[in-house]
Amino acid sequence: MVLKDKHIVLGITGSIAAYKAASLARLLIKAGAEVQIVITPSGKEFITPVTLSALTGKPVVSEFFTANDGTWHSHVDLGQWADLMLIAPATAATLAKMANGIADNMLITSYLSMKAPVIIAPAMDLDMFAHPSTTQNIELLRSYGNIVVEPAAGELASRLTGKGRMEEPEKIMAVVENFFTRQGSLSKKKVLITAGPTYERIDPVRFIGNYSSGKMGFALAEECARRGAEVTLVTGPVSLKTNHPGITRIDVESAAEMYNVSIKAFLSMDAAILCAAVADFRPAEQYAEKVKRSGDMLNISLVPNKDIAASLGKMKKANQLLVGFALETNDEETNALKKIIKKNLDFIVLNSLNDAGAGFKYETNKITILNRNGERKDFALKTKKEVASDIIDETFP
Ligand code: CTP
Numbered sequence: 001m002v003l004k005d006k007h008i009v010l011g012i013t014g015s016i017a018a019y020k021a022a023s024l025a026r027l028l029i030k031a032g033a034e035v036q037i038v039i040t041p042s043g044k045e046f047i048t049p050v051t052l053s054a055l056t057g058k059p060v061v062s063e064f065f066t067a068n069d070g071t072w073h074s075h076v077d078l079g080q081w082a083d084l085m086l087i088a089p090a091t092a093a094t095l096a097k098m099a100n101g102i103a104d105n106m107l108i109t110s111y112l113s114m115k116a117p118v119i120i121a122p123a124m125d126l127d128m129f130a131h132p133s134t135t136q137n138i139e140l141l142r143s144y145g146n147i148v149v150e151p152a153a154g155e156l157a158s159r160l161t162g163k164g165r166m167e168e169p170e171k172i173m174a175v176v177e178n179f180f181t182r183q184g185s186l187s188k189k190k191v192l193i194t195a196g197p198t199y200e201r202i203d204p205v206r207f208i209g210n211y212s213s214g215k216m217g218f219a220l221a222e223e224c225a226r227r228g229a230e231v232t233l234v235t236g237p238v239s240l241k242t243n244h245p246g247i248t249r250i251d252v253e254s255a256a257e258m259y260n261v262s263i264k265a266f267l268s269m270d271a272a273i274l275c276a277a278v279a280d281f282r283p284a285e286q287y288a289e290k291v292k293r294s295g296d297m298l299n300i301s302l303v304p305n306k307d308i309a310a311s312l313g314k315m316k317k318a319n320q321l322l323v324g325f326a327l328e329t330n331d332e333e334t335n336a337l338k339k340i341i342k343k344n345l346d347f348i349v350l351n352s353l354n355d356a357g358a359g360f361k362y363e364t365n366k367i368t369i370l371n372r373n374g375e376r377k378d379f380a381l382k383t384k385k386e387v388a389s390d391i392i393d394e395t396f397p
Contacts, residue, residue: 002180004032009078009114011087011107012052013094014042016157017123017166021088022047024169025055028086031173036061036078038107040094061106075106079113086176087111088149089123089166092134098146099137117226119179121149121172126162142385145222145244149175150383186396187228192269193221194262194276194308196236198255202300203287211360212277214238216325219388220273221247227392232265234258236276255279255305262308263315271321271395274309277360281305313344323395327351327359336370347371349391357381369394 008028012021021037028035035056039049049060061073087094087107094107098120103109111118120141128134129151138148149172153163166172195217199207218240221233225246233242233249236258242249250265252258255278266272281302291298309324316322324345326336329352336350350368351358358366358381366381367390379390 001032002177003028006033006083006180007081007116008033008035008176009082009085009110009116010035010037010056011085011090011094011110012037012039012043012047013087013089013091013107014040014046015089015091015123015166016046017089018043018046020166020169022051022055024086024088024172025052027169027173028176029056031177034058036081038062038078038110040105040107042091043107061110064106064109073106075109075113078110079115082114082116084116084176084179085111085114085118086121086172087118088121088172090120092122092124092128092131092137095120095122095134095137095141099140117179117183118146119149119172119175120146121166122151122164123166124151124164125156125158126160126164129162129164140241142222143241143243145226147175147179147226182227184228186224186392189224189229189270189396190232190268191224191229192232192234192262192265192272193217193224194234194258194272194274194278195221196238196240197277198236198258198279198305199253200279200282200305201254201286202283203289203291205290208279208281208283208302209237210277210279212236212238213360214240215363215384216365216387217273217275218242219384220275220391223385223388223392232269234261234265234276255282255308259306259308259311263311266312266315266320269320271323272312273323273391273395274312275325276308277327278308279305307343309339309343309345316344321346321395323391324348325351327353329353332368333370333376336368337374340370340372345372347394355381367391 037052037060039062053060097108149167152165154165196214197210197212199209201207221231225231225244231247284301284303322345328335332352336348340348355366357364365387367379369377
């Protein structure tokens with residue numbers, strides 16, 4: 001009973017899926033939680049506060065004041081009281097307000113004052129869900145450390161079919177239970193994560209780089225932080241944001257910079273997960289001035305960069321864990337196993353570019369984990385966030 005006596009603020013907004021929030025409240029109560037509902041004015045158009053308060057045994061909060069007696073409802077108190085805030089359903093408008101701090105109702109003010117983690121289950125029509133502004137708002141909310149339960153695909157209230165339907169209450173419950181099971185499981189652990197590409201400078205305006213987006217490394221950092229770890233995230237140039245208080249982000253550009261920061265940080269770490277796509281070589285010469293076109297050929301000589309993983313592997317003490325990544329196109333398993341030994345890794349996460357939906361460009365990834373004993377675990381194609389969770393379960397079993 002991980003939910004026993006947990007304080008949950010359940011936020012309900014104006015979507016037809018609000019009717020499912022009643023089942024969700026019931027499931028939370030049955031699991032032993034205390035539930036305080038906060039509903040937006042348009043949420044009340046879809047489900048009555050009477051139904052909800054009958055389920056939770058508490059008056060539903062909606063306005064800043066109770067109109068008849070002027071009682072002030074404190075969003076700050078709710079923020080302090082809660083162990084978790086769950087917003088289900090969350091409309092496109094609510095997501096936009098949450099992402100931008102537009103505190104024009106009790107639910108958003110409660111969200112902004114929330115001390116507890118927040119899980120959001122969006123619900124909207126497929127085109128609204130697919131709109132770039134919604135995508136961007138969800139990305140922002142994730143970067144604030146909020147957990148998003150992706151909507152399901154299927155028939156929508158509009159009779160259109162597509163992705164946007166709020167996930168079923170049982171599935172949301174599973175996310176909530178999972179959250180409490182894992183919460184704090186990594187407290188007092190220190191984890192170093194490298195992420196993104198490195199840029200190897202040729203001259204003041206050009207570099208050699210790669211297509212790594214950093215998404216996998218950021219997902220790992222966020223998941224570790226969510227479980228209570230103190231994370232040092234060393235990242236190459238990426239366009240990602242992260243605001244989780246448990247993450248100390250150090251931005252670097254080149255492999256040499258990433259090497260220096262990582263070697264220093266590793267001394268105090270319990271584990272390092274090396275997700276960065278580090279350039280193996282850099283130009284032998286870095287030109288101070290922009291290189292001008294001259295002649296038909298331009299030769300750039302490259303010299304090797306230091307291998308961060310191998311160096312950490314040499315430094316590694318018995319109580320430290322080292323996890324590497326391998327992106328292979330052929331002889332995947334043999335090559336990955338060689339890297340485990342060469343770099344003294346505890347295990348390696350293998351991405352194959354032969355798998356559809358895996359690799360740099362995608363939101364999803366498909367991994368295989370190989371350990372030093374040659375044991376192999378294959379995982380299904382999942383979102384990078386889910387993959388991050390699998391990798392962390394493997395690192396800290
Ligand atoms: N890595 C690193 N420092 C480097 C190169 C790689 O820390 N200079 C790490 C990566 O972050 C990854 C792992 O080593 O965790 C594997 O990287 P990869 O480039 O595939 O390995 P290489 O040893 O460079 O092998 P190859 O280029 O032959 O595939």
